[in-house]
Amino acid sequence: MALRNAVMAALLEGEASGYDLAKVFDASVANFWMTTPQQLYRELDRMEAEGLLQARVVQQQRRPNKRMFSLTDAGFRALHEFTxxxxxxxxxxxxxxxxxxxxxxxDVDAVQNAIGERIEWARAKIARYERLRDRLLDGRSEDDYLAQAERVGPYLTLMRGLSFEQENVRWGEKALAVLARRAARTEAR
Structure with a gap:
């Protein structure tokens, strides 16, 4: 049920192909919902069959045709009920x-390495989220954006993803410091 709601929320930005939605999920929705392209395409088919989405086929030169999805009135109602x-x-x-x-x-070393990898992964996501925030703000202050933007939900979820990853870095750095102190005490004995 949650994937369909995430799909409908993503389609509030406008009509999109399955490929476009997969990119949206990877770039912005991933800060709170993960899915694979296969899961996404299966869900799009189900939602279309249930009347929550409509699809139109776009003929393309030198590429396979693509389906563009948009919310139906039933999809808007379902999303309203969900919220x-x-x-x-x-x-x-x-x-x-x-x-x-x-x-x-x-294996303490393996876990320490995993924590270090998580820190680097979180830092990379923070950088990506900060670039997305800068694009959304487009030179405006956060207060101006939140007062003037047509939709604030994507920005608020972006801020939650950003704070989540910042906390992952803080926790990881603290965990590594604790493990380093413990290792130093053990070596001193």
Whole structure:
């Protein structure tokens, strides 16, 4: 159910092909919802069959034809109903954190390397999110943008993704510092 709502929310920006939606998911929606292109295309077909989306075929030269999707009235109603329903609380389910939980009896070096990789991954996402924020603001202050923009939802979710990744960096750096101090104490013995 959540993927379909994320698809409908992405289509609020306007008509898009499956390929365009996959890029949107990768570039902006990924800060709060992950999907594979295969899952996305299956969901688009289901949503079209259920009347939530309509598709039109665009003939292309030297490329396969593509389908452009847009929300139907039923899709807008479904999205409205979704926003009126209180969401379930979010939970973290991450295999990586199980490895961190068990590092005292596991391969500490491997877990430290994984934490370092997560920090670098988070920094890369922060840089990407900051470029997207700069594009959205287009020289305006955040206050001006939020007061004048037609839609603020994408900006608010971008800010949540940015703060999430910033916290991942803070946590990772602290975890590595803790592990380094513990290693130094062990070596001193």
């Amino acid at each position: 009126a329903t209180p969401p379930r609380p979010g939970v973290i389910r991450e295999e990586f954190l199980i490895q961190v939980q068990a590092l005292d009896v596991g």
